[in-house]
Amino acid sequence: MKTPYFTIKDIMQITGVTKRALHYYDKTDLLKPSKIESNGYRLYDQEALGNLQTILLFKEMNFSLKEIATMMKLSKDEQKEILKEHRGTLVQRKQKLETIIDQLDEYVNGTDISQLQLFDDSPIMTIQEQYESEAKFVYGDTSKYQEFETNMNRLSAQDLQKAYQQFSVNMETVFYELAKQQDRSPASTEVQQLIDQWKKQLESFMVCDPEILVCIAETYTTDRRYALYFEQFGDAYFLRFLYQAILVYVQGEGDESSLV
Structure with a gap:
């Protein structure tokens, strides 16, 4: 079976990521196209699409692009160790946000x-x-x-x-x-x-x-x-x-x- 390639437009429709973001990921070496046609079109194979989905996942988990670039070079097991540690950080942020929401409610309700x-x-x-x-x-x-x-x-x-x-x-x-x-x-x-x-x-x-x-x-x-x-x-x-x-x-x- 011939390996399918996706154009930028295809990737945008599949993932919702913007063209600007894809160009930036290419420029910073976070996600390079799998292939560039003679007309300059960037093409991405299924492995690249999977990597992009992982990048987007880490981004939603509040990792910076710099941190994601480092993580993408690691093995799955090494990534999981980082994610376990990151979970503790997210729990602390969640608790902080809950406190902020509670304090916001108190302030709006008139607490000095x-x-x-x-x-x-x-x-x-x-x-x-x-x-x-x-x-x-x-x-x-x-x-x-x-x-x-x-x-x-x-x-x-x-x-x-x-x-x-x-x-x-x-x-x-x-x-x-x-x-x-x-x-x-x-x-x-x-x-x-x-x-x-x-x-x-x-x-x-x-x-x-x-x-x-x-x-x-x-x-x-x-x-x-x-x-x-x-x-x-x-x-x-x-x-x-x-x-x-x-x-x-x-x-x-x-x-x-x-x-x-």
Whole structure:
């Protein structure tokens, strides 16, 4: 029986690979044509087609073309050993992707970015660690930050994590209550009492003077990282309402007698 040859068009119809890819594989010696006609047409025999299918299989398994080129020179048994090792890598990636999907869902559903575990087991610092580094960079030379750092250093890692989690829950409670008062004036007694609770939560970690409180309020409204977080509490005007309420509190325009 005469050995059949396939043209590039045939190969494209059989495998779905593009003409450009076949030319690139030829140029890089990954897959050479079995035969080139006098008119320049590239032809591939059944062995070449099988090699192409193996190349496409490895490519789908997330090997680079450089890695595939090396593997194509190995025996089937040697390839299988590499594939067994590669499987472990794919399982780790699968677990990472599952974590990313879970964290994405939590973030979309309103979980604060500081509570996400996305950078665990990563050389990238966690969001909480990034926040701490950012705060130290900006406020590290202030007495207030040094006081905060001293307080944090007294806690174990486990206690610190619990403290952050409880802080997050307490803050969310305050923000939900504030959202219920959004139809009131930011200077109303009810709103200012809640702002006082907000400040007390902050002071579980550090003493907050007026300057720090204003800085936090401005960060809420200007830092895009907070935008999605605050969407869970109120409408599009909630952040502005919160900002105004904090300024009233700082300026002492609320009913201070009710806060004692």
